[in-house]
Amino acid sequence: MEKLKQSIGSAFKANDLGEVSFLLGLKITRDRRARKLWINQQSNVDSILQKFNMEHGAGVATPTAAGKKLTKQQAPATEEATAKMLKKPFRQAVGSLMYQMIGSRPDMAFAIQDTSRFLSNYGEAHWQAVKRCIRYLKATRNYGLEFSGNAVVLRAYTDSDYAGCEDDRRSVSGYVTMIGNCTVTWSSRKQRIVAQSTAEAEYVALAHCTREVLFLRQLLKELGYEQAATVINEDNQACIAIAENPAQHSRVKHIDVRYHFIREHVQHKDVNLQYVVSKDNVADALTKGLPRDQLEYLREAMNVKSMG
Incomplete structure (x- = not known):
């Protein structure tokens, strides 16, 4: 590592700021003795909850309702309904959730993929689906990826x-x-x-x-x-x-x-x-909405865990 630092320092103006603890919204915690590292975005979750006025809302156990489908038929059918929906911060919410998912939350990948299909024409059902994702984040705000071994x-x-x-x-x-x-x-x-x-x-x-x-x-x-x-x-x-x-x-x-x-x-x-077997296929959580027990089982298998 020291050799790498010297090599970088000889080519670029650089300062060694010590061990990283926060980078691009990712909080990084490590236990060198146990050879473990954790990444989570709890501060970003708090920001999302505040931005969309959902700090006091109830959390939910899953990001999507099992078996419930989003369709184009749920988009507004009239200009009046469309104008009403355009007042909802749907696109901003999806973008905020996307950053969270990309950084440390693979358990939210399907829900974000599903809602992002309606960015150009979204209805009340789509907006409620996004709000459910935010409520799931609230319930799991201290969850993140664990790296070990x-x-x-x-x-x-x-x-x-x-x-x-x-x-x-x-x-x-x-x-x-x-x-x-x-x-x-x-x-x-x-x-x-x-x-x-x-x-x-x-x-x-x-x-x-x-x-x-x-x-x-x-x-x-x-x-x-x-x-x-x-x-x-x-x-x-x-x-x-x-x-x-x-x-x-x-x-x-x-x-x-x-x-x-x-x-x-x-x-x-x-x-x-x-x-x-399907119940042990981790990728199942990224293709459909799952019941709570199955989602929690696969989330654990992905090493998405509570940081305490």
């Missing part, structure tokens, strides 16, 4: 919610990547195609996850941590069969060729696809 082994989880969007029947892809037991990157996004089966939706989600895994493998290699085949956990056995068995080409030839790069990396042993 010595293992530098990359692994990932991927999932999709087949035809989850009621407006266009596109699916939602989600992935979580971890080093040891520590979550490092995550994503929840709507797919660009209309999948014709659950297996196809899972295959597209697997492609998104694989791209992220390949990037992280290269990054770790440059840092001196070359990886064996990275385990990607998938809860759809048909999807795994498509990726591992080129003989199934006739069944999947309609799938865009850009997704079939997965097969090459399976054959080259860059990735190792493993089946995981």
